[in-house]
Amino acid sequence: MDTVTLAKKRAFASTLNKVPLFESERLLFDLYCLRPGQAQRVHRHDDADKVYVVAEGEALFEVGGEQELLPEGTAVIARAGESHGVRNESTSNVVLLVAMAPRPR
Numbered sequence: 551m552d553t554v555t556l557a558k559k560r561a562f563a564s565t566l567n568k569v570p571l572f573e574s575e576r577l578l579f580d581l582y583c584l585r586p587g588q589a590q591r592v593h594r595h596d597d598a599d600k601v602y603v604v605a606e607g608e609a610l611f612e613v614g615g616e617q618e619l620l621p622e623g624t625a626v627i628a629r630a631g632e633s634h635g636v637r638n639e640s641t642s643n644v645v646l647l648v649a650m651a652p653r654p655r
Contacts, residue, residue, distance in 0.1 A: 556581065556605070560645060566590055568648075578653050582646040584609065584638040592635035600628045600650045602636065607644035610637045 552572065559569050562583045569581040582590070582602075592612055602611065603625045610619050614632040619639075628634030638644040 556645075556647075562643060571647075574653070576652050578648075578650040580648045581605075582636070582644075582648050584636070584644040584646070586638055586641050586643070589637035590635050592633050594628075594631060594633045595650070595654055596631050598650050598652055598654050599630055600634060600648065602626050602628075603647040605645045605647050607638070607642050608640055609644045609646065610639050611635070612637075 554571050559571065559581050560583055561567055561569055562585050566588045567583040569583065570578070571581055572579040584590075602609075604620050604622050606622055608619055608621045610617060611626050611634070613626055613628045613634045618626075620626060636646065
């Protein structure tokens with residue numbers, strides 16, 4: 551059985567840090583660690599859905615042209631073809647669980 555301890559995987563860097571947790575031919579599952587002011591630029595995946603779960607803190611998400619500040623314990627989906635991105639506009643660190651399926655090629 552493959553397992554990870556999320557607290558041990560938390561790692562912050564000078565830019566948004568994407569920490570791989572699990573990968574398969576069909577799925578990516580990562581931990582995104584954002585310090586205050588860090589962001590993932592708005593982009594899109596034409597053939598993959600992405601789900602973000604706010605594990606710690608609060609983050610400003612943009613999905614499909616809409617923006618919303620989401621607190622810890624909230625999830626949001628960016629369906630294939632929808633533009634999406636996230637910013638940490640708070641004064642605290644943010645940790646996100648992020649899944650993409652199918653895995654982009």
